[in-house]
Amino acid sequence: MLTRHSDCLSVLTDSARFASDWRRAGEDIPAPLLSVQTLDPPEHTAIRHLLLDGFRAQDRQALHAAMDRWAGELLAELAGRPSFDFVGELAEPLALRFITAFLGVDAPDPAWFVPMSRTVVDGMDAGLWPEKHEPAVAARARLAEYAGGWLADPPKDGLIGYVAAHAESAGVDRSVLRNSLRVVLHAGYESASRLLGNAAAALLTYPGALAAFRTAPLAAAVDELIRYDAPVQADARVCVTETELAGVTIRVGDPVTLFLGAAHHDPLRFAHPTELRLDRAPNPHLGFGRGAHxxxxxxxxxxLAGSVFTALARDYPDARAVAEPAHRSNLTLRGLDRFEVTLRPHTGEEELS
Structure with a gap:
C-alpha cells in the first residue's frame, strides 16, 4: 500500500513492472473488463492511439463554447430557486450532456444509466465488499452492449463516428473498442460529475475560496481543486517483475494499492497540503493518472470545471452551502450524494445544518 507521492508516481509510470492487465499475473479477467483502461502495452497501444486521434479530430472549441452556454443557462435556471441539489440538478446532468455531446450521441435515459453507472463504481470497491463484484461486471457488460449499438449505426460526428470509421485500419478488436467506448462514457460521466461536486463543496465551504477563485489563474485553480479532493482516491496495479520500491521488496503477483488521495496530501511533495491554495504552482497532482494510462x-x-466555476464565481458571488455535503459510500471513486446550495445572498434566515 503506497501513500507517498513519489512512490505512487513511480508505479503509475512503470507499466513494465506494474501491470494494469492482471492477466500478466495469471488472473482470469472477464471479457467485459478488457478495454483501454485495463490493457497494457503493446495491446493497449492501438486502442489508445485510436481514441487519442479521435479526441484530436473533434471540434473542441465548439464543445467548449457549448459547455460555457450550458453551464450559464443551467445556473440561471437554478438561481430562481431558494436552494437546489448541486449534485443531482447540476453536476450529473451537465456531465452526462457533456460526455454524450463529445461522443456524438443522444444522452441515455438517466433513470436507466445512472443506477447502472453507480453499480460499476460500487464494484471498484469489491476488494473490501466482494458481493459488489458480479453486479458491476454485469453492469459493465450492459453498458458495453449499449455502446455496441453506437458502433452498429455510428453517428457522422463526434468521437464515435471517428473511431467507427478508423477502427479496422487501426487494427483494434471490435469488442475492445466497444468496451473502451463504455469506459469513455462511464468515466467521462462519473469523473466529471464527481469532480464538479467535490470542487463545489470545497469552494463553498472553505473560507474565502469562491472569492479567491475569481482572481486565481483558472488552470491552477482547477488543478488545486482536483488535488485537494480528487474523485479518484485509489488505483491498483499488480507487480509482474520483482522490484524494490522505497526499500521494500515487491514480488511477482503482489497487488499494489496506490492511495492517490494521500499522495495529494503528501507534505514531502506539497507545502501545506491541507490548505486549499488556488494559485498553487507547480501542482503535480495525480488526479488524472500518469504514464500509459x-x-x-x-x-x-x-x-468543464472551468466553465461551471467561472460562471458561478462571476455571476453568483453570494453562492453558498445551506447544508453539509453528503458523500456516497464509495472509497475508490469519491463523490457527493447530495449538496444543497443557494445562489442567493444570505438573508439571515437560513443556517448551515
Missing amino acids: ACLGASLAIR
Missing part, C-alpha cells in the same frame, strides 16, 4: 479526457474535464 493517463486520463484521455483530462483537458476536457478541466475545461
Whole structure:
C-alpha cells in the first residue's frame, strides 16, 4: 500500500513492472473488463492511439463554447430557486450532456444509466465488499452492449463516428473498442460529475475560496481543486517483475494499492497540503493518472470545471452551502450524494445544518 507521492508516481509510470492487465499475473479477467483502461502495452497501444486521434479530430472549441452556454443557462435556471441539489440538478446532468455531446450521441435515459453507472463504481470497491463484484461486471457488460449499438449505426460526428470509421485500419478488436467506448462514457460521466461536486463543496465551504477563485489563474485553480479532493482516491496495479520500491521488496503477483488521495496530501511533495491554495504552482497532482494510462479526457474535464466555476464565481458571488455535503459510500471513486446550495445572498434566515 503506497501513500507517498513519489512512490505512487513511480508505479503509475512503470507499466513494465506494474501491470494494469492482471492477466500478466495469471488472473482470469472477464471479457467485459478488457478495454483501454485495463490493457497494457503493446495491446493497449492501438486502442489508445485510436481514441487519442479521435479526441484530436473533434471540434473542441465548439464543445467548449457549448459547455460555457450550458453551464450559464443551467445556473440561471437554478438561481430562481431558494436552494437546489448541486449534485443531482447540476453536476450529473451537465456531465452526462457533456460526455454524450463529445461522443456524438443522444444522452441515455438517466433513470436507466445512472443506477447502472453507480453499480460499476460500487464494484471498484469489491476488494473490501466482494458481493459488489458480479453486479458491476454485469453492469459493465450492459453498458458495453449499449455502446455496441453506437458502433452498429455510428453517428457522422463526434468521437464515435471517428473511431467507427478508423477502427479496422487501426487494427483494434471490435469488442475492445466497444468496451473502451463504455469506459469513455462511464468515466467521462462519473469523473466529471464527481469532480464538479467535490470542487463545489470545497469552494463553498472553505473560507474565502469562491472569492479567491475569481482572481486565481483558472488552470491552477482547477488543478488545486482536483488535488485537494480528487474523485479518484485509489488505483491498483499488480507487480509482474520483482522490484524494490522505497526499500521494500515487491514480488511477482503482489497487488499494489496506490492511495492517490494521500499522495495529494503528501507534505514531502506539497507545502501545506491541507490548505486549499488556488494559485498553487507547480501542482503535480495525480488526479488524472500518469504514464500509459493517463486520463484521455483530462483537458476536457478541466475545461468543464472551468466553465461551471467561472460562471458561478462571476455571476453568483453570494453562492453558498445551506447544508453539509453528503458523500456516497464509495472509497475508490469519491463523490457527493447530495449538496444543497443557494445562489442567493444570505438573508439571515437560513443556517448551515
